[in-house]
Structures are given as C-alpha cells and as structure tokens.
Amino acid sequence: MASRKKKLQGLVAATITPMTEHGEINFSVIGQYVDYLVEEQGVKNIFVNGTTGEGLSLSVSERRQVAEEWMTKGRNKLDQVVIHVGALSLKESQELARHAAEIGADGIAVIAPFFLKPWNKDVLINFLKEVAAAAPALPFYYYHIPALTGVKIRAEELLDGIQEKIPTFQGLKFSDTDLLDFGQCVDQNRERQFAFLFGVDEQLLSALVMGATGAVGSFAFRDLSTLCSNLVLECRRRKPS
Ligand SMILES: CC(=O)N[C@@H]([C@@H](O)[C@H](O)[C@H](O)CO)[C@@H](O)CC(=O)C(=O)O
Numbered sequence: 095m096a097s098r099k100k101k102l103q104g105l106v107a108a109t110i111t112p113m114t115e116h117g118e119i120n121f122s123v124i125g126q127y128v129d130y131l132v133e134e135q136g137v138k139n140i141f142v143n144g145t146t147g148e149g150l151s152l153s154v155s156e157r158r159q160v161a162e163e164w165m166t167k168g169r170n171k172l173d174q175v176v177i178h179v180g181a182l183s184l185k186e187s188q189e190l191a192r193h194a195a196e197i198g199a200d201g202i203a204v205i206a207p208f209f210l211k212p213w214n215k216d217v218l219i220n221f222l223k224e225v226a227a228a229a230p231a232l233p234f235y236y237y238h239i240p241a242l243t244g245v246k247i248r249a250e251e252l253l254d255g256i257q258e259k260i261p262t263f264q265g266l267k268f269s270d271t272d273l274l275d276f277g278q279c280v281d282q283n284r285e286r287q288f289a290f291l292f293g294v295d296e297q298l299l300s301a302l303v304m305g306a307t308g309a310v311g312s313f314a315f316r317d318l319s320t321l322c323s324n325l326v327l328e329c330r331r332r333k334p335s
Contacts, residue, residue, distance in 0.1 A: 102174050102201060102233070102265065102289045106139040106310040107131050108146035111160055119156055125167040138173040139308075140164060141203070145242065145269070146312045149178050154186050158193050165197045173200075178237060180205035184221060188228035201233040202226075203267055206245035215247050219259050226260045233264035239293070240270055250278040257286070265289030267310050273300060280305035 109127065112120040131137045142164050143149030143157050152160065161177045168175055177199045179190035187204060194202050204225050212218035226234040236256075238249045249266055256263050265288045268276050280290055292301035295311040302309075 100174070100200075101287065101307070102139060102176065102235075102291065103308040104139065105137045106141050106174075106176070106291060106308055107135070107137045108141045108144050108293075108310050108312045109164065110312070111143070111147045111149075111152065119152075119160060121159070121163050124163045128164070128167045128171055132171050138171070140168065140172060140175055141267075141310045142175060142177050144178040144203070144237070144310070145239065147178070150181070154181075154189060157190055161190075161194060161199065162197055165199065175199050176201040176203055176235065178203045178205070179225065180207075180237060182207050182209050184224055187225045191225050191229040191232070195229040195232050199232065201235055201264065202229055203235040203237045205237045205239055206243045206247070208243035208245060211243070211245050212247070215251050218245065218247055218252065219256065223260050226262050230262060232262060234260055234262040235265045235267050235289070235291070236263070237267045238270060239267075242269075248272075248275050250275050250282060253279055253283055253288075263288075265291060265307075267291045267293050268301075268306075269293030269310075271297060273297065273304060276301060276306075277304045 112123045114120045142161055177194040179187050179202045181187040191202050206218055240246050290306050291308045291310045292306040293310050298309050
C-alpha cells in the first residue's frame with residue numbers, strides 16, 4: 095500500500111536537467127538549483143525527469159543518476175520529490191519505478207507509451223498497473239499529456255475505477271488544454287482524495303477555479319505569476335469544505 099503521508103499539492107517545479115556544453119549531465123549545479131527553488135521561489139516540491147527534464151531523451155542510467163542527485167541534494171530541504179518513470183519499454187519503466195522506491199522518492203508518475211500506443215483504456219491501465227506494481231509502496235500519478243504522447247484516451251475515462259486496478263493511484267498530472275475533461279475528472283472524483291495537478295501554466299488560474307489542487311510546471315514560477323499562483327492556492331487551501 096502506498097504511503098499516503100502527505101498529499102502532493104501546491105506548486106511543483108518541473109525541473110530541467112542541467113547539461114554541460116559537452117552534453118553531459120551537470121550534476122554540480124543541482125544543489126544550487128534546489129536552493130534557488132526553495133529560497134527564491136518558495137517551491138518545495140519537484141517533478142524530475144519529466145517533459146521539462148527531458149527524461150525520455152536520457153538513458154536509463156542517466157535518469158537514475160539524475161533522480162539520485164535530486165534526492166541527495168534535496169534531503170531536508172524539499173518536501174516531495176516525484177520521479178517520472180515513463181518509458182516505451184515496460185521493463186525500463188519498472189526498473190526506474192523500483193529505483194525511485196529504493197532512493198526514497200515520494201512518488202512516481204508515468205505517461206502513456208507513445209510509439210505502439212494503447213488503443214483503449216484497458217490496455218493503458220494494464221501498462222500503468224504493471225509499472226505501479228514495481229513500486230508498491232509509492233504513490234502513483236498518471237501523467238496525461240496527449241499532445242506529446244498522441245494517446246487521446248480522455249483522463250476522465252481513465253480515472254473511472256482506476257483505484258480498483260491501481261491501489262497506489264494518488265492523482266493526475268493533467269497537461270492538456272481540454273478543461274472540460276479536467277473539470278469532469280474533478281467533479282466525478284470529489285469523494286476521493288486524488289491530487290489534481292495541472293500542467294499547462296497558461297491555463298492555471300482557470301484550472302484552479304475548477305478544482306486543481308496543485309500545479310506542475312516550469313513557467314508559472316516567475317515573478318507575478320508566482321505570486322498569483324501561490325495566493326490562489328493558499329485561498330483554496332483555507333476554503334472551508
Ligand atoms: C509541455 C510542457 O513542457 N509543459 C510544462 C509547462 O510548464 C509549459 O512549459 C508551460 O505551460 C509553458 O507552455 C510542464 O507542464 C511540464 C512538466 O510538468 C514536465 O516537465 O513534465
């Protein structure tokens with residue numbers, strides 16, 4: 095059973111993977127990156143090896159090392175580290191999921207496989223379930239990003255009954271502009287304690303109004319938008335239910 099120690103909410107920074115000019119990962123700046131997020135941006139949750147981090151362009155070995163470095167440098171500074179472990183190969187995805195558990199990550203997220211695509215909800219759920227089972231103690235998030243995966247199965251359809259199939263399911267990272275789908279996800283799962291993390295920064299305010307519990311993004315954490323997002327999230331947190 096996944097440890098539900100703390101719900102992932104509020105702002106979650108999708109981290110870039112720093113590189114040297116020779117195309118190697120620049121591990122030496124990750125410590126400063128943690129300090130920048132925490133001290134200057136007030137963000138204590140991160141999403142590693144996702145789209146912004148170009149996880150799918152890294153080798154499995156690089157993805158493991160990047161995840162380890164964020165865990166090490168974020169210890170006692172960050173609240174939650176979620177690792178994206180999606181891959182075309184189920185075995186690689188499972189290896190990354192197991193690794194995330196071993197290094198003490200707070201959750202894993204998975205996109206739909208995008209070359210030979212799942213052709214319906216059941217096929218997609220079966221893939222996700224196999225990955226989640228490789229890290230049975232970790233909260234699991236489905237990363238819905240149809241514009242990049244080409245997998246158009248609506249998130250609302252996927253969420254219907256998902257916890258019976260994936261007991262560790264804890265939330266959705268929704269990176270699509272279809273606010274109708276997003277709103278239906280929220281509405282139809284009100285009695286569940288899912289995290290609804292919105293991933294299109296430009297529509298964040300609308301998504302918050304509709305019930306997003308947090309945001310994973312790269313762009314919202316700047317200047318005025320940081321302030322706005324934090325304020326709205328704080329208001330939502332205080333709103334009596
Ligand atoms: C496709 C993409 O990169 N989306 C960004 C957004 O923050 C995006 O940069 C922003 O909305 C600007 O278009 C994040 O949702 C990415 C993200 O969460 C991730 O790195 O996995």
